[in-house]
Structure formats: structure tokens, C-alpha cells
Amino acid sequence: MENLAEKKKAILESTLALVKVNGFHGTPMSMVAKKAGVAAGTIYHYFESKDSLIFELYSYLKQQAIQVVRESQKPDATYQERFFALWFAFYTYYTSNPSVLCFFEQFVNSPYAEKAKSIPSELDELLHAFFEEGINSGQLRPVAPQILSMLAHGNAISLAKVYGIGKLNLATADLELVVQILWDGMSQKTSEINS
Amino acid sequence: MENLAEKKKAILESTLALVKVNGFHGTPMSMVAKKAGVAAGTIYHYFESKDSLIFELYSYLKQQAIQVVRESQKPDATYQERFFALWFAFYTYYTSNPSVLCFFEQFVNSPYAEKAKSIPSELDELLHAFFEEGINSGQLRPVAPQILSMLAHGNAISLAKVYGIGKLNLATADLELVVQILWDGMSQKTSEINS
Amino acid sequence: MENLAEKKKAILESTLALVKVNGFHGTPMSMVAKKAGVAAGTIYHYFESKDSLIFELYSYLKQQAIQVVRESQKPDATYQERFFALWFAFYTYYTSNPSVLCFFEQFVNSPYAEKAKSIPSELDELLHAFFEEGINSGQLRPVAPQILSMLAHGNAISLAKVYGIGKLNLATADLELVVQILWDGMSQKTSEINS
Amino acid sequence: MENLAEKKKAILESTLALVKVNGFHGTPMSMVAKKAGVAAGTIYHYFESKDSLIFELYSYLKQQAIQVVRESQKPDATYQERFFALWFAFYTYYTSNPSVLCFFEQFVNSPYAEKAKSIPSELDELLHAFFEEGINSGQLRPVAPQILSMLAHGNAISLAKVYGIGKLNLATADLELVVQILWDGMSQKTSEINS
DNA sequence: AATGAATGAGATTTCATTCAT
DNA sequence: CATGAATGAAATCTCATTCAT
Numbered sequence: 001m002e003n004l005a006e007k008k009k010a011i012l013e014s015t016l017a018l019v020k021v022n023g024f025h026g027t028p029m030s031m032v033a034k035k036a037g038v039a040a041g042t043i044y045h046y047f048e049s050k051d052s053l054i055f056e057l058y059s060y061l062k063q064q065a066i067q068v069v070r071e072s073q074k075p076d077a078t079y080q081e082r083f084f085a086l087w088f089a090f091y092t093y094y095t096s097n098p099s100v101l102c103f104f105e106q107f108v109n110s111p112y113a114e115k116a117k118s119i120p121s122e123l124d125e126l127l128h129a130f131f132e133e134g135i136n137s138g139q140l141r142p143v144a145p146q147i148l149s150m151l152a153h154g155n156a157i158s159l160a161k162v163y164g165i166g167k168l169n170l171a172t173a174d175l176e177l178v179v180q181i182l183w184d185g186m187s188q189k190t191s192e193i194n195s
Numbered sequence: 196m197e198n199l200a201e202k203k204k205a206i207l208e209s210t211l212a213l214v215k216v217n218g219f220h221g222t223p224m225s226m227v228a229k230k231a232g233v234a235a236g237t238i239y240h241y242f243e244s245k246d247s248l249i250f251e252l253y254s255y256l257k258q259q260a261i262q263v264v265r266e267s268q269k270p271d272a273t274y275q276e277r278f279f280a281l282w283f284a285f286y287t288y289y290t291s292n293p294s295v296l297c298f299f300e301q302f303v304n305s306p307y308a309e310k311a312k313s314i315p316s317e318l319d320e321l322l323h324a325f326f327e328e329g330i331n332s333g334q335l336r337p338v339a340p341q342i343l344s345m346l347a348h349g350n351a352i353s354l355a356k357v358y359g360i361g362k363l364n365l366a367t368a369d370l371e372l373v374v375q376i377l378w379d380g381m382s383q384k385t386s387e388i389n390s
Numbered sequence: 391m392e393n394l395a396e397k398k399k400a401i402l403e404s405t406l407a408l409v410k411v412n413g414f415h416g417t418p419m420s421m422v423a424k425k426a427g428v429a430a431g432t433i434y435h436y437f438e439s440k441d442s443l444i445f446e447l448y449s450y451l452k453q454q455a456i457q458v459v460r461e462s463q464k465p466d467a468t469y470q471e472r473f474f475a476l477w478f479a480f481y482t483y484y485t486s487n488p489s490v491l492c493f494f495e496q497f498v499n500s501p502y503a504e505k506a507k508s509i510p511s512e513l514d515e516l517l518h519a520f521f522e523e524g525i526n527s528g529q530l531r532p533v534a535p536q537i538l539s540m541l542a543h544g545n546a547i548s549l550a551k552v553y554g555i556g557k558l559n560l561a562t563a564d565l566e567l568v569v570q571i572l573w574d575g576m577s578q579k580t581s582e583i584n585s
Numbered sequence: 586m587e588n589l590a591e592k593k594k595a596i597l598e599s600t601l602a603l604v605k606v607n608g609f610h611g612t613p614m615s616m617v618a619k620k621a622g623v624a625a626g627t628i629y630h631y632f633e634s635k636d637s638l639i640f641e642l643y644s645y646l647k648q649q650a651i652q653v654v655r656e657s658q659k660p661d662a663t664y665q666e667r668f669f670a671l672w673f674a675f676y677t678y679y680t681s682n683p684s685v686l687c688f689f690e691q692f693v694n695s696p697y698a699e700k701a702k703s704i705p706s707e708l709d710e711l712l713h714a715f716f717e718e719g720i721n722s723g724q725l726r727p728v729a730p731q732i733l734s735m736l737a738h739g740n741a742i743s744l745a746k747v748y749g750i751g752k753l754n755l756a757t758a759d760l761e762l763v764v765q766i767l768w769d770g771m772s773q774k775t776s777e778i779n780s
Numbered sequence: 781a782a783t784g785a786a787t788g789a790g791a792t793t794t795c796a797t798t799c800a801t
Numbered sequence: 802c803a804t805g806a807a808t809g810a811a812a813t814c815t816c817a818t819t820c821a822t
Binding site: 428430 | 784785786787788789
């Protein structure tokens, strides 16, 4: 059970790839089946319904994202370093996996999200804790952690989208500048200087 | 174009409302017809197809958004004041019209967006010009205007979503703090202080 | 609304004919559509689902049966004459419409019947009243009307089935004998003689 | 044939139970397998197909019914006593095994019955012989044995169904009255009295 | 212009059956 | 013998679109 069954994984990955190109309703189960190399009926051994497949894919990807975020955190780094690492973890994850970003954005803005809201999100809790720590240790302005979390995460997503559009070349220097902007804006130090 | 035919407008507004609740693929034309109080066939007098209806709704809403942004700009205000006004115009528009936000987000992350990309976006141009002005006048850091635009707009959207989730009470003070953070981060002044 | 819409009626009649030959699950909607001369989707304008089609067919046929029974009753006939007329009405209806008999028998023994039980049956009430009258007027033995009703109706059905099997030629004389047997068994007179 | 293999029996009994609740087409093989505690594939070691399973179940139950009827017949009893015993054997069998009654009724009214008609029915022959004996010995009216058989059997089934509906309490006295009605109707004696 | 019944292609889902283990 | 994952044909049902009125 450690590794998802080969076929289940193939189905999830196929769905992810196809939803990016065709959207939810442009991706019939038959198409998923074909791309995954299984029979249409096989999908229903692993997932109760199309909705259930979408939900499980969402959970599956969120776990991946959490993993990525966790791995970015070096315990002996400073808080600011960890903030930068967190931001780049998100950014890199989304730019390397544009279909994941696309899927997430479709999902959270769809009626699916409403139904998934009841499930407590491990990722949200993780981010919440991270920003609370920054506030409590006096390194971040005293703003509600949900807001800071949304700002930082939303910011990484915005940049990843700019990258995805492809019109613009984003050099590492550009990115660092943006994160710096974000950090400067959120950090207590800037706040004090300006006041 | 000033006054859309009554029925056409009813169809657009009905679509908007229904897409928020049901998503694109959960909103059949028959449902739109019923909500708009017209026959199914009537929709096809005003729109070529469902896709065309979606596209026109997108244009229609973008015009609204542009209008809102334009009206927020007082010519005799300082650049920073106009920046704040711009941000609040977006924020207020999205929080007052959650279905618009929801529709936009669904749209831009769907395969529709790909097809709409060719159409030059007046809104994007407007924002681009606004941020270019800030850079040229030395009030904003020299970052690509697309990036600044994405950051500011994305930021307003993020906050509007936090508001939409409803778990959090966002006082005007909170919002001003956030825009301040954003401004501090983007403005040349902060940049100089930190260097 | 007096006459069922042409197409609706065609769908009902086609279903009836096909269920006799193929059974419930041997009669796909596509087959009904073909026989009724309509598109598959059209059925769903008139009926919510296949189950709903079956239920409506059941109601429709029960109304027919009630009509037949009602028409058999001449007000100026004696009770015994009316009993005979009732029995022959059922018998004739079922032998002339073997698919109705077949449908009823499949329906009442299927899980559908369970769901239809809540709906009060006009036919049952009519029969109940008829047999109660016979008991109250002293012409029938004092047995629960439901039982008498079931005996008489079940008896007509049994005979109609014998007819349907076709191995046996049932002359009118045979039938009259059987009804006579039934009447003799149920009537108070015989009861008294034997006691 | 005496002891069916454990598993084969489990499959048959599971099918019987499930068909009562779900009907033929509401009972997939997977459900039978689950209830019987075997794998889906295992069923196909014992039965060629689903149809074959249904047919064998029918035969299996008919053998049971014959057994029950046979055991009810005491050689030293009078004909009338044996008639009563026969009727009660059916009635008791069906009321104690409502799923059997339900299965039989579904089966004989389905397209399965058509295919099973070719197989000579031992039960029919047994009943035929019984009623022929009654006629030949002058105790029953001279009606075709098939008719008498259908009447008596149909009558027991009707009563068992009344019992099954459960709205009515059927005391033994009620039942005896009904059989008496039936006997009075069919017996030569009544016939003579009325003539 | 407006209607809404009708269409039929296509989507989701089921399930009898097979076969490698 | 037994398993149960896998199959894929076929069933139910949806819905964008048309067209006679």
C-alpha cells in the first residue's frame, strides 16, 4: 500500500495531464482510460465515480505539495532563509508541474472545492503554523496568519503563472527580487523603519 | 453596446450566477434558459453556442472591471493614492461580486483561456501602463510591469478570496495594512532604505 | 391533457409490449425508443428515468383496469350477476391483453412493488367495497374483504394464465363452471347448506 | 445431488435472498459472490452463466417444493384430508419461505419461463395426477386437472401473498375457512347439491 | 423574435465474464 | 479449485443544438 497501485497512479497522472489541456468536463473517462492504458471499467475499481477521482487526485497532489514544502525546510536555517526556501519550494513545484497548478486553480474555483472544504487541510495548517511562528518571534508584522499565508502562497502562484504564460523570461534574480519585496513588506523590520 | 437587450443581459447574468454554483459543466443551457426566463432556443438568437456565451460573458465582465478601475482613478491624486485606489477598486469589485471573481478564476484556468489569449486585453494594457508610469517616475522598483501588475492584482484577488471564505473578519485597517505591505514592497523608497 | 400526448402513449405502449417479451432488464431504453419511433432522449422529456417510466406504466394500466371493471357493473343487476360480470371483466381484460397481465405480474413481484405500496390503490379500494357489500348484504360468507378480493382476482388471473399457456382450450362453459365454483365457495347459501 | 457442494449451495441461497430484495436485474454476480462469501470467478466453476444460475436455482427450489408436497401426503388419509394437507403444505412453504414465492413469481412471469417450458415439470405432473385421482374417484367435479391444479395452487399463493403483505392477521381458522371454500367449490358434493 | 419538443451523439457507469496467478 | 483485477460491451442518462410552429 506504500506505493499506489501502478494502475491507480497511471489513472491519476493521466487525469492530471488531461484536465490541464481539456478542463474537467472536456476530459471524459474514456479519454482517461485510454491515456492510462486501462479499460474504462477499470477506473471504477479504483474510484467510485468521476467526482471521486477528481477528489482523490486533489488529495494526492496536496500530499505531494506538503512533501515538497516539508523538504524545503532546513531546521538550522534562519527564519528568513526558511521563508525564502518555502516560497521557492512552491514556485519551483508549480513551475515544474504546471498541470498541478492548473488543476489546483481549477479545483479551488469549482463547486468541488465547496464539498472539499469540510476536510481539514494539512497544508493550510502547516502554513498557518509557519507564519504564526514568524509573528510570535517578532519577525513578521502582526497580521492574521491566514492572510500572510494567502499573500505568500498567492504570490508564488502569481509568479508561477507569469512563468507559465511564457511571454516573460524570469531570471533567478527577478524572482529573488520579488521574494525580497514580499519579505520586506511582511517583515517587522521594514514596518518599524517606515513608522 | 450601452444597453444590452434585456434578454441578452438576463442570459449573461443567469450564466454568471449559475456558473458560480455549478461550474461550467454543471450549468446546462436549459438551466440558464430557465433562470433567465427564456426558452432554450432563444439563447441561440443571442449567442452562437455555449462557448460563445461563455466568451461573451468574459468580455462583458472584463469591460465592467475596466470601468470600475477607471472610475477609481482621480487625475489629481498622487501616484501612491492612485495605487491604493486601484487596489481597493479591484478588491471591492471582487468582494461585492463574488460570482465574477469565481467566474474569472474558472475561466482563466480553463481551456477557454487559451483560446481567449489571442484577444488583446484592454485591462492588461491599462495595468501595464499604470505600472510603467510608476517605474518611469521612479516611484516603483524597476521590475517588469507584467510582474508588478500580476503581484498587485493577484494580491487583491487573494484578499478577496480570504474575505469570501468568510472565516476571517477583514477590517478596513487590515486591508490598508496589506496594501501598505504591498506598496512598501514595491516602492522604490523601501528598496533604497534596505540597500 | 385528456388524451396523453401521442408520443408519451407510444412510449408506454412500446414498453408494455417489450417488457412482456424481454422482461424489465431485457428492455433497454434504446429498444423502447426504437419501437416507439422516437429518439432515446425524447423518453426523458416524458419520464424522469426508466424506473419512473415503469411506475407510470403501472399507474396507466391500473387506470385502464379500473375502467374495465367499472364498465362491467350494471346497476340494476343482482349481486351475483355483478360478481360474474366482475370476474369476466378481469378475465377478458387479461386474456385480451396478455402483456398487461404479464407486466402486472412482473411488477407486483419485483422490488418496484415495494416502492409503489405507499400509493393507495384505487382498484383495491373498489374491490374491497364490492366484497364488503356482498358480506353486509348477507350474500357472501363473512371473510375479510381483502381475502375475498384476492381469491376472486387471483382466480381470474390463474385462469387467464391457463388460457395464456395455450395448451388448453377454455370454452365459455368451462369458465362459467369455474366462476360458479368460486361463487358457490364464497356465497353464504352454500355455507349454510353445508353446515 | 443429495448434498450440493457447500459453496454451490451458498451461491444458490444467496441468489435467492438477493433476488427477493433486488430483483433479477438488481442482483449482479458480484453481489451474489459477496453474500455467498466466494470470489466472483468461483461462481463460474459451478454455473455456466448467470442465466444458468437462475435456471438451476429454479430447479433446486422446485425440487424442494416437491419434497414438501410429497411429505404432506399420508397414504391412509382420505382424499379430502390429503387435499387439505396439500394446500397447507404449499401455503406453509410459501409463507415460511417468502423469498421462494417471490422468486417463483418473478421467474414464471419473466422471459426465463418461456425457455424453461420445454423441461417437463415434475411438480405439474404430481399435481395433475392428484387432481385426476379426485375426479376419477368422483370426489371432484369433472374439470380439466390443469385447471383445478392452477386454481388450488394459485389460491394458496394468493393467500400466502395476503400473509406476506402483513396488513392482515390470518388465523388458522381463516385459512381453514378458505380451503373449505375452495374444497366446497371443487367437490362433487356441492356441485350435486346446487344442481 | 420566441418557443420548447425533439434530436442523437456522447458521457458516465454497470456488470457478466475471463484469465493469470 | 479459488481468486479478484481487468475487461469492454452495453445500459442509462445528459445536454448542446435545431427547427417547425
